[in-house]
Amino acid sequence: MIEPPSRTATPQRELEPPVRHPDAPAPGTVLPSHYENCVACGPSHPTGLRLVSTAGPDVTITGEFTVTRDHQGAPGLAHGGVLALALDETLGGLAWLLRKPMVTGRLETDYIRHVPVGTTLSLEARCLGFAGRRMYAKAVGRLSGRVALRASAVFVVVPPEHFVEHGTDMTAENVHDYEVNP
Numbered sequence: 001m002i003e004p005p006s007r008t009a010t011p012q013r014e015l016e017p018p019v020r021h022p023d024a025p026a027p028g029t030v031l032p033s034h035y036e037n038c039v040a041c042g043p044s045h046p047t048g049l050r051l052v053s054t055a056g057p058d059v060t061i062t063g064e065f066t067v068t069r070d071h072q073g074a075p076g077l078a079h080g081g082v083l084a085l086a087l088d089e090t091l092g093g094l095a096w097l098l099r100k101p102m103v104t105g106r107l108e109t110d111y112i113r114h115v116p117v118g119t120t121l122s123l124e125a126r127c128l129g130f131a132g133r134r135m136y137a138k139a140v141g142r143l144s145g146r147v148a149l150r151a152s153a154v155f156v157v158v159p160p161e162h163f164v165e166h167g168t169d170m171t172a173e174n175v176h177d178y179e180v181n182p
């Protein structure tokens, strides 16, 4: 089946430029985990990435995580799916600056260099802009300054009820806490 042209992370028309929300955390602010059991950023997850994200200037986020033995695919090397997880989380962190709930619709990943256990991956995500509910963004992952990963993504803005309807641990009462202090 041929995919419709909207199913690509390359914008098909000119985007509305991204606007940093007035209540966005200041550049340099370390962002709290949005959920303590999140496999990417949760401090309570036993084998998660414990990825730490920081607000950057404009609509950008940086992130960092150290690859451990829990993240292997081939012996001694990070699994590609785990690396996609790190990119997804960093890109998702743009929601902090936009103050819009959104979910990943599409994530295209280029694996450029292998990522060994024990190394620290530095990630950077940038919002390119919007086409209706679609948010387009790019990310890069570096090891000691050398590009190891690139990603292009489409996130789709959803109502906060999305997480109540489809998730657990989220109720109509606390979803607004989540919006304010995810």
Ligand SMILES: CCCCCCCC/C=C\CCCCCCCC(=O)SCCNC(=O)CCNC(=O)[C@H](O)C(C)(C)COP(=O)(O)OP(=O)(O)OC[C@H]1O[C@@H](n2cnc3c(N)ncnc32)[C@H](O)[C@@H]1OP(=O)(O)O
Residues within 6 Å of the ligand: 006, 007, 008, 034, 088, 089, 090, 091, 092, 093, 095, 096, 099, 100, 101, 102, 103, 104, 105, 106, 131, 132, 133, 134, 154, 156, 158, 178, 179, 180, 182
């Ligand atoms: C005030 C609030 C403040 C908030 C502050 C937040 C702080 C930060 C918090 C937390 C950081 C987060 C860190 C986590 C990061 C990780 C994120 C994840 O991993 S999310 C899990 C994986 N993703 C899913 O589970 C999605 C599953 N899919 C769906 O639920 C639906 O398919 C959904 C919502 C994506 C779309 O469904 P529909 O029924 O709502 O809408 P339709 O009409 O199908 O699509 C809407 C538009 O999006 C496009 N679209 C949909 N899917 C697309 C795709 N795959 N590629 C490209 N475009 C797509 C469509 O073409 C359409 O575009 P057209 O409006 O016509 O222009």
